[in-house]
Amino acid sequence: MVNRLLNKFGKSQNKVVLAQLAIKVQEIRANNSVLVLFGSPTEGSWKGIAHATVGLYPSISLEIPQWYSKPVLNTSETIQFCAQIKALKFERIIISGFAPYFFSWIDQLHKELTIDVLYHGTISEFYDPAQQDFIKELISVGKTKKISRFGFVKEGLAEVFIKLYEFDCFHQPLNSPIIPGNLKKLVLDKTKIHVGVFGADTFNKNLHNQVIHSLMIENVIVHVLDKSVFQYLGMGERIVEHGKNLPREQFLSILGSMDLNLYMSFNESWGLVAFESEAIGVKTINNDNIDYINTIRLKLDK
Numbered sequence: 412m413v414n415r416l417l418n419k420f421g422k423s424q425n426k427v428v429l430a431q432l433a434i435k436v437q438e439i440r441a442n443n444s445v446l447v448l449f450g451s452p453t454e455g456s457w458k459g460i461a462h463a464t465v466g467l468y469p470s471i472s473l474e475i476p477q478w479y480s481k482p483v484l485n486t487s488e489t490i491q492f493c494a495q496i497k498a499l500k501f502e503r504i505i506i507s508g509f510a511p512y513f514f515s516w517i518d519q520l521h522k523e524l525t526i527d528v529l530y531h532g533t534i535s536e537f538y539d540p541a542q543q544d545f546i547k548e549l550i551s552v553g554k555t556k557k558i559s560r561f562g563f564v565k566e567g568l569a570e571v572f573i574k575l576y577e578f579d580c581f582h583q584p585l586n587s588p589i590i591p592g593n594l595k596k597l598v599l600d601k602t603k604i605h606v607g608v609f610g611a612d613t614f615n616k617n618l619h620n621q622v623i624h625s626l627m628i629e630n631v632i633v634h635v636l637d638k639s640v641f642q643y644l645g646m647g648e649r650i651v652e653h654g655k656n657l658p659r660e661q662f663l664s665i666l667g668s669m670d671l672n673l674y675m676s677f678n679e680s681w682g683l684v685a686f687e688s689e690a691i692g693v694k695t696i697n698n699d700n701i702d703y704i705n706t707i708r709l710k711l712d713k
Contacts, residue, residue, distance in 0.1 A: 489515060489519070636657075638650050674696070
């Protein structure tokens, strides 16, 4: 009985979602022949990709509802929406991200539309079996020519896929972040040094090294998104939690309230948090594997 009620509610909700998507895609087509699709964030998951995509393509991006990496629309609803996209006769579709369910969208759209893919990941993530499966399928679909071009946020990945697979590839740097002018800084204890460590809790973000070594400095208060993962340290009075699923403006206000932000991840496709921090005016300590630093250097050299 419960499952039947949940299924009925889900179908009702999806009808609303489909109607909203239909309106948005028509609005985009009224002024543009290119459509960019990206999956919606869940808590901290996919949030960086969502912000980066909208930053690159502010007027032509369409957020597709998902739960983490799982689709919200069922097969029938996906077919229905893809049919609408084809009927609107877009010249090009760019899939930014992307979650594996978008492979079924490519299957439905590639015959009528040119499809590009923008990949935001790095080779260091390929240790994960799920990522290995994803990349294997991406290569397979690329070989069938269903994907016209492959874009990569991480510098150097385009050359890898050109050399190994002879795909049509390009490097896509991210735009400078747009920072709202009315950010309100937090009221913090000025007798303390406030250090932000705001990466996601994944291996490559290197959070625990950064938090522990920050706590080695007297008078430092460490600010994080999720305090629970550091409970084992027994230093809760010196660690402040701000929450994982924050609106962008609220997150930027917190980021801009720090004395220093750390973003010393093992590997990054771009380093959006560090890029945003610098744009706000708060210095970051980070590794030289962050691509935006090299982009700035190239601009300075010119």
